[in-house]
Structures are given as structure tokens and as C-alpha cells.
Amino acid sequence: MSAPPTTATALLRRAIGRHRGAVLASSALMTSWQVCESLVPVLIGIVIDQAVASGDTSRLLGWASALCLLFAVLSYSYRYGARIGFRALQEETHALRTEVSAHVLDPRGARTDRLPGDVLTIATADADMVGVVIRQLTMTAGALVGLSVSAVALATIDVRIALVVLVGVPLVLALTQALSPRLARRSEARQESIGRATGVATDLVRGLRPLKGIGAETIALERYREVSRRAVDDAVAASRWEGVLHGLTAGLSGLFLAAVALLAGLLAIDGQLSIGELIAVVGLAQFVAEPIALLSYLVAQVAQSRASAQRIVDFLASPPLVLEGDQAAGAAASLALSDVVSGPLRGLSVSIAPGRLVALVVEDPAEAQEIVTLLRGEAVPERGRVELSGAVLTDLGVDHARSLLVVADHHVDLFEGTLLSNVDPAGALSEARLATVVAASAVDDVAEHSADGLRTQVRVGGTSLSGGQRQRLGLARALAADPPVLVLHDPTTAVDAVTEHRIARALRDLRHGTDRRTTLVLTSSPALLVVADEVVHVRAGVAVAVGTHHALVADLGSSAYREAVLR
Known part of the structure; x- marks a missing residue:
């Protein structure tokens, strides 16, 4: 059995690497889903210009059929892409739980100061959060390709609008990414505090009977209150930064959407855009807000996954409790x-x-x-x-x-x-x-x-x-x-x-x-x-x-x- 990863990044990289096939398949299908999503407003604009405006029924039926086919591909791509990715996520989570459990159940034991409840949190909640990195990767791949296709579609309609998108999207992502390090630190503190509180709670429940026997319930309860308050404070601090991240993303995305819609409206008033093109641009601008929000959400999730990965790495690095060699003892039981x-x-x-x-x-x-x-x-x-x-x-x-x-x-x-x-x-x-x-x-x-x-x-x-x-x-x-x-x-x-x-x-x-x-x-x-x-x-x-x-x-x-x- 190979040695466990020594860093959070290495653990996340291993999680992706040992499900490479599923990750590639899921990424391809999720990319197909995002591309189809970006093409929906484009196709609706074409239907309006080519069929509705001209009153040509045969063209209307043809383009309507194409729209139905696009939705079918969109739906099945998401359905099977999400299914493949979710299966890989669950398999990785199970593998991590097994690895943590094997470390605990090793005949030599594990030399750690963590309480049993905290170890349980590592084997469950932290393992789940590390497995989520597979979903994060597949969704990121789809979102980036969807944004690229949207930029190309906008460029074919009007270069100026495309330039606004090419400048605005990286700017929004850069501003949200700037919050990532602080959020990662807050997430790590939250995971540690929650794990510690879980451990103390488990310890308290197991020892409740002897605690009552010596009249120490008040002291034990006060100890739990202390670690619980710290867990609440760390959770609120991390959630506050997540809220700042999501709020900033929503605000910048709204401003970006308004700018694109305003520019497209002015061009349509000047006759430089048709009605179908205006609808396509507005629809694409609305679509672009979705992958931007998705990417910013993934930034927060990656921070949590890295924090959980670090906790798992630290635990797996704990040395054996019992020391051993390879010699044999004599026959006498002395x-x-x-x-x-x-x-x-x-x-x-x-x-x-x-x-x-x-x-x-x-x-x-x-x-x-x-x-x-x-x-x-x-x-x-x-x-x-x-x-x-x-x-x-x-x-x-x-x-x-x-x-x-x-x-x-x-x-x-x-x-x-x-x-x-x-x-x-x-x-x-x-x-x-x-x-x-x-x-x-x-x-x-x-x-x-x-x-x-x-x-x-x-x-x-x-x-x-x-x-x-x-x-x-x-x-x-x-x-x-x-x-x-x-x-x-x-x-x-x-x-x-x-x-x-x-x-x-x-x-x-x-x-x-x-x-x-x-x-x-x-x-x-x-x-x-x-x-x-x-x-x-x-x-x-x-x-x-x-x-x-x-x-x-x-x-x-x-x-x-x-x-x-x-x-």
C-alpha cells in the first residue's frame, strides 16, 4: 500500500487521479450541458429572426425541432454527467473513510490527541468534503467552457459586447478569488472547532453517568459550552466570509449583466442589432451570470475541501501508538x-x-x-x-x-x-x-x-x-x-x-x-x-x-x- 499524501493539495490531486476516467467522462458531459445552456438564447434569437419575423412556418417548425433537440442533449448531458460524477464522489468518500478507519484500527494504533468524536468527524464530514472536489472539478470545467462559448457567440453578434464580456468575467473572478485565502483559513478553523466540539460532546455523553455520580455535570457542561461557543464563532466567521464572497459575486454579476444589457439595448436602438440578436445577447448575459456565480461558489467549496483534506492528512500522518520490531521472543513466558x-x-x-x-x-x-x-x-x-x-x-x-x-x-x-x-x-x-x-x-x-x-x-x-x-x-x-x-x-x-x-x-x-x-x-x-x-x-x-x-x-x-x- 502506498504512503498517504503529505499535503492537502496532494490528497485532493490523488482523489481526482484515482477516478480519472469518471472525472473526464463527467467533465465532458457537464461541459456539453453548459454549452447547450449557452446556445439556448442564441437559438431562440435565430428562431425569432429567421422564422418569427419572416412568418415562415416551415422554418419555424425546423428551428423549433432544433431547439427541442438541443434541450434533449442538454437534459441528458446533465443527467448522466451528474450521475457519473456523483458515483465517483461517493467511491472516493468511501475510500477515504476506509483509509481513516484502517489507520484507527491498525494493530499498532494511532498516537493522536484527538477525541473519538473528532476522529469520527474526520472519517465522515471531512471525507465527504474532500470527495466533493470531484464535483467541483467537473462543474468548473463545464462553467469555463460555457463562458468561452458564450464569449464566441457574443463576438459573432458584436465584437464590442464580446470585449465587455472578456474583460468583465476575468475581473469578477479575480475579485472573488482574492477572498479565497482568507476563506480557506476561516474554513480550516471552522472544521477544527466543529470536530473538537463533536469530540467533547461524544465524551460528555459517554461519561454522563459517572459525572452525575460525582456531581460534575456543571463543570462538564461548562467545558462543552466553551468549545461549542468557539465552534459557533468560527462557523459564523467562515459563513460571514462566504456571504461576502457570494454577495460580491451576485453584485458584480448584476452590474455586469446590466452593462451588457444596456450596451445591447443602445445598439438595438441604433439598428445595429436585430430583435433576435438583442434577445440572444440579453439571454447570454443572463446565462453568463450563472457560471460566474457557480465558479465563485466553487471557490468557497474548494476552501472547505482543502481544510478537510488538511485535517485528514494530519491525522493519517500521526505515528503508531505501539512501537514494534521484527524479532522473535523466547519460549519462556517471562x-x-x-x-x-x-x-x-x-x-x-x-x-x-x-x-x-x-x-x-x-x-x-x-x-x-x-x-x-x-x-x-x-x-x-x-x-x-x-x-x-x-x-x-x-x-x-x-x-x-x-x-x-x-x-x-x-x-x-x-x-x-x-x-x-x-x-x-x-x-x-x-x-x-x-x-x-x-x-x-x-x-x-x-x-x-x-x-x-x-x-x-x-x-x-x-x-x-x-x-x-x-x-x-x-x-x-x-x-x-x-x-x-x-x-x-x-x-x-x-x-x-x-x-x-x-x-x-x-x-x-x-x-x-x-x-x-x-x-x-x-x-x-x-x-x-x-x-x-x-x-x-x-x-x-x-x-x-x-x-x-x-x-x-x-x-x-x-x-x-x-x-x-x-x-
Whole structure:
């Protein structure tokens, strides 16, 4: 697959290039439509001079038939030209959506600060606006040729009128084009602000339940009001310049039409133009106003397309979230952090041998998050090594690393579906294995509270569930994956004490019974610490104590550990 374009212009050029045939066909037909439109007043003028004025019925029928044929060509040219162009537009829009989605769904992820709603706007509204460039090009080609044919037709009637057109049209276009750079900047600001507001709104809706729980709705609403006001201000600013552009075009086109009509009227009074020629000139002058307005409208649309193209280019240029190489790991399911310096970590060393259940008690949440980030392969330590099965984690391929290691974060992402589809998305578990996993994570308690059992519906983000229920589902999904190495980050913080003890015993039995797996748990829960083979106390970015939970609690010199875990 070729690399994505690096500039907005390159993206727009690619959009046109990969639909070259359709663009050429649509442009030819739209040009035919505009030429026919320009010939309508000319043909009407000929009918008046050649048939109506002379009273010749046969000529009238002949020219009327020619006029009907012209309208037939005009109609079908627009119909099929627009259809071909619209199909190409939709195909390009779909291709862009697929490209943005592929970047999001890449196994390595995408390192971006954009909110999910903003990314959705890029994949929808921005992709649509970039696809519109195909229509812009086909319409521009037709409008320019239509203007040229009109100028030629006017020149055959009177050179002076043609000169007015040749001077007036470029002048109008130049004046409207002068507004394009400012409009482009305003359009880009509008697209960014709308995307940001959409992202915040999506974030607000997803987190409404916990926000109500802590009484933070007012703060969240004020944040949304702020970004919404900015989006409104930017949209109004861009629309204001669009209005100036359209108003200027309409005003200049009106003056231009009036000048041409006045000149043609004076020439007709002097007898230099026939009635048919006067009608043709006035009709052509009115027609010319249409492509001029169309071209100025396209200037505004091109500005929006460029702004959307830049947003897509910027997003596609975001680097992978997870770092990878091409090495292979050893056979032993081990995990180690050796003298790691990264962020708040100041020389942390932890080693988890194959088949062991190790718990980390990390006092600072920032340090715990840094450890999780390193274990996900999303960062490289400033010093030291993070090793999986004897190989540096970021030197392994993503697929290979994920076949060996699963990191279950504290925040659980749930999808719309059922309890079952969130635990076993692929439907790969046997009934016996599913029952074991559901029981070990206490999801069976959640299922028993509903008549639908594991078929109970789950809303997007798990908003229909409590925090504890969401944690259980996340734990069940991690256990169902059954990786050689599993990392759990605070898996039971929202679970009641009785259920927590049940989960701790089940985790020990499931992961370290007959089939001994390797497990690392970041927790301060005594229930989980008791079942661990070894506990490492991390403070100020380094390991300050190692032993079993009972030994560390009994150690008179480990008062800091007791304070961190006893509750």
C-alpha cells in the first residue's frame, strides 16, 4: 500500500487521479450541458429572426425541432454527467473513510490527541468534503467552457459586447478569488472547532453517568459550552466570509449583466442589432451570470475541501501508538523491567519468572500508568530494558507480542452487544471454558440478575452497567484470552470485598493451577496481594521492598507498605 499524501493539495490531486476516467467522462458531459445552456438564447434569437419575423412556418417548425433537440442533449448531458460524477464522489468518500478507519484500527494504533468524536468527524464530514472536489472539478470545467462559448457567440453578434464580456468575467473572478485565502483559513478553523466540539460532546455523553455520580455535570457542561461557543464563532466567521464572497459575486454579476444589457439595448436602438440578436445577447448575459456565480461558489467549496483534506492528512500522518520490531521472543513466558528510567520511574527493576503470580504495589498512580504504558509497548524507556520472554518488548512484532502478552488496563472499554459478546467477541470459547472464565471473574453474578443471563444487552461504553460490573467484564475478557503473560491494572477497585476475595482465589486457581501462566497485577488490594507468589513495593519510582504480603506486613521496617495496602 502506498504512503498517504503529505499535503492537502496532494490528497485532493490523488482523489481526482484515482477516478480519472469518471472525472473526464463527467467533465465532458457537464461541459456539453453548459454549452447547450449557452446556445439556448442564441437559438431562440435565430428562431425569432429567421422564422418569427419572416412568418415562415416551415422554418419555424425546423428551428423549433432544433431547439427541442438541443434541450434533449442538454437534459441528458446533465443527467448522466451528474450521475457519473456523483458515483465517483461517493467511491472516493468511501475510500477515504476506509483509509481513516484502517489507520484507527491498525494493530499498532494511532498516537493522536484527538477525541473519538473528532476522529469520527474526520472519517465522515471531512471525507465527504474532500470527495466533493470531484464535483467541483467537473462543474468548473463545464462553467469555463460555457463562458468561452458564450464569449464566441457574443463576438459573432458584436465584437464590442464580446470585449465587455472578456474583460468583465476575468475581473469578477479575480475579485472573488482574492477572498479565497482568507476563506480557506476561516474554513480550516471552522472544521477544527466543529470536530473538537463533536469530540467533547461524544465524551460528555459517554461519561454522563459517572459525572452525575460525582456531581460534575456543571463543570462538564461548562467545558462543552466553551468549545461549542468557539465552534459557533468560527462557523459564523467562515459563513460571514462566504456571504461576502457570494454577495460580491451576485453584485458584480448584476452590474455586469446590466452593462451588457444596456450596451445591447443602445445598439438595438441604433439598428445595429436585430430583435433576435438583442434577445440572444440579453439571454447570454443572463446565462453568463450563472457560471460566474457557480465558479465563485466553487471557490468557497474548494476552501472547505482543502481544510478537510488538511485535517485528514494530519491525522493519517500521526505515528503508531505501539512501537514494534521484527524479532522473535523466547519460549519462556517471562516479563522483566531492568533498571528502567522513564517518566516518574527512577531505575525500577522487576522480574517475573514463568508461571509466577507477582503483584506490584505502586503508591503513585502516575508511576503505575507509566509501567502500563511501557508494557503495552507504547513508549521506550530513557534507560533500561522492558523484556518479554527474553526479548526487548518494542523489538517484537505487534502480532507476536500480543500473542504472548495481554495488558488489561484499569479503564475498561465495552462495546454495544451482550455480556457474552463482550467476554468472547469471536465466539471461540467452549461452554466449559466460558463457564470457568465467567465464574472466575464473577460475571455470573451479573448475569444472574437478568432474565437474559449472558445475553443481557450492554450499551456502548457499558453505560448500562455499574463500575464494578464493567471491571468484571474486562477481567473476564482478559482471562478468556488466556495469554502466556497477563498484566492486570487495578482489576477490582470497584468490586465489593466479598466478590474481590472470590476473584482473587479464582485468578490464582485459573492462571496458576494445572496450566501455570505468568501474571502481573498492579494493585493495593490485600485480597489479591495475599494470593501472589511475590509482592514488589514501588515507591518514588523504584522497588523498595520485595516479599510475600504477610512478610511485608509483618516487617517492622515496612510501615510504608502497611499504610499503602491495609484498609
